[in-house]
Amino acid sequence: MDTLTALPAFDDNYIWCYRGDGGGSVVVDPGDAGPVLRAMAEGMRVAAVLITHHHADHIGGLPALRAACDAPFYGPHDERIAGLDHIVGEGDRITLPGFVPFTVWAVPGHTRSHLAYWDGRVLFCGDTLFSLGCGRLFEGTPAQMLAALDRFAALPDDTLVCCTHEYTLANARFAEAAEPDNPVRDALLADIRARRAAGRPSLPSAIGIEKACNPFLRIDRPETLRGLAAQSGGLTGDRLARFAALRAWKDRF
Numbered sequence: 001m002d003t004l005t006a007l008p009a010f011d012d013n014y015i016w017c018y019r020g021d022g023g024g025s026v027v028v029d030p031g032d033a034g035p036v037l038r039a040m041a042e043g044m045r046v047a048a049v050l051i052t053h054h055h056a057d058h059i060g061g062l063p064a065l066r067a068a069c070d071a072p073f074y075g076p077h078d079e080r081i082a083g084l085d086h087i088v089g090e091g092d093r094i095t096l097p098g099f100v101p102f103t104v105w106a107v108p109g110h111t112r113s114h115l116a117y118w119d120g121r122v123l124f125c126g127d128t129l130f131s132l133g134c135g136r137l138f139e140g141t142p143a144q145m146l147a148a149l150d151r152f153a154a155l156p157d158d159t160l161v162c163c164t165h166e167y168t169l170a171n172a173r174f175a176e177a178a179e180p181d182n183p184v185r186d187a188l189l190a191d192i193r194a195r196r197a198a199g200r201p202s203l204p205s206a207i208g209i210e211k212a213c214n215p216f217l218r219i220d221r222p223e224t225l226r227g228l229a230a231q232s233g234g235l236t237g238d239r240l241a242r243f244a245a246l247r248a249w250k251d252r253f
Contacts, residue, residue: 004122004162006201007035012166013057014203016124017044022098026050028117028124029164033061037068048096051075051084052126053114058164076106076113088115109145110135116148122160123207125152130163131205132185133171134216136251142244146219153217157208168192168202174253178215178227178246185213219243 005025006014009032016028017039024047030036040046046069051059053076062073062083074086074094088094090106100119107116110127117124127135128148137145152161172189179185188209192202210217218224219242228246229235235242 004160004204005039006162006203007039008166008201009035010057014162014164014166014201015061016162016164018099018122018124018162019044020047020096020098022047024048024096024098026096026099026102027065028052028162029058029126030061030065031055031057031059033064033068036061036065040068046071047098048094049073050094050102050117050124051081052116052124052128052164053111054078054080055111055127058126076115078111078113105148105151107144107148107151109140109148110138112139114140114148116152118155118159121158122162122204123152123155124162126164128152129161129210129214129216130165130171131161131168131202131210132175132214133167133250134214134247137247142247143240145247146240146243149216152207153211155207157206157211159207161203161205161207161210163203163205166202168205169196174250175213175215177231177253178249179218179221179223180227182213182223188213215246216243219246 003019005017009015015030018026024045026048028050048071066083072085074088075081075084077087088104092104094102102117102119105116107114107128215224
């Protein structure tokens with residue numbers, strides 16, 4: 001198993017398995033236990049399970065995994081998530097043998113209790129940030145989502161971004177409408193189309209790639225603002241209003 005492995009689940013989910021120096025793997029958002037149990041049968045040892053948020057496609061495999069492995073389970077304070085050993089939140093650190101400690105960030109927006117986990121190299125962002133997109137605002141506000149994305153954008157460019165859905169090519173259609181002229185993105189998409197045609201994931205991405213290509217991390221860029229102005233008949237309001245308008249445009253795209 002590679003250090004980072006994306007196990008496909010359902011139609012477009014990924015369950016991330018992150019192997020540490022000791023050979024154990026952290027499993028992130030196991031909505032379906034099946035892929036993880038198969039990896040365990042092939043020799044993977046679960047060192048811990050991290051949950052970002054309560055949606056069924058991220059927590060559905062918890063009961064079966066609890067029965068199959070003796071590992072700690074971490075996640076947010078949310079009555080909709082059962083079976084956690086450790087409730088974690090903003091600023092907490094998760095220390096596991098063989099791993100650099102994970103810092104926990106509260107990033108509400110997609111859901112009210114959404115968390116992200118970062119170890120200085122890898123970001124497990126759940127459904128907050130996608131390659132070339134961001135999560136829908138089911139329970140949070142545009143201000144919360146923008147704050148989360150700004151926080152991610154401040155990370156080092158080589159931070160690996162482990163999103164939990166294979167949405168990149170679908171998001172690309174909106175990114176091309178929002179910013180028609182972006183040669184860096186176009187080159188990225190040529191590579192991603194080749195990867196997907198070969199049956200390989202488009203992920204992980206990287207913060208530097210997203211800053212260069214993702215319209216939701218480019219809300220201050222003139223190129224993105226021109227697309228938004230053309231779609232909305234002109235720009236009004238502050239930065240937050242523009243972000244909200246961009247997200248609303250994506251919702252109806």
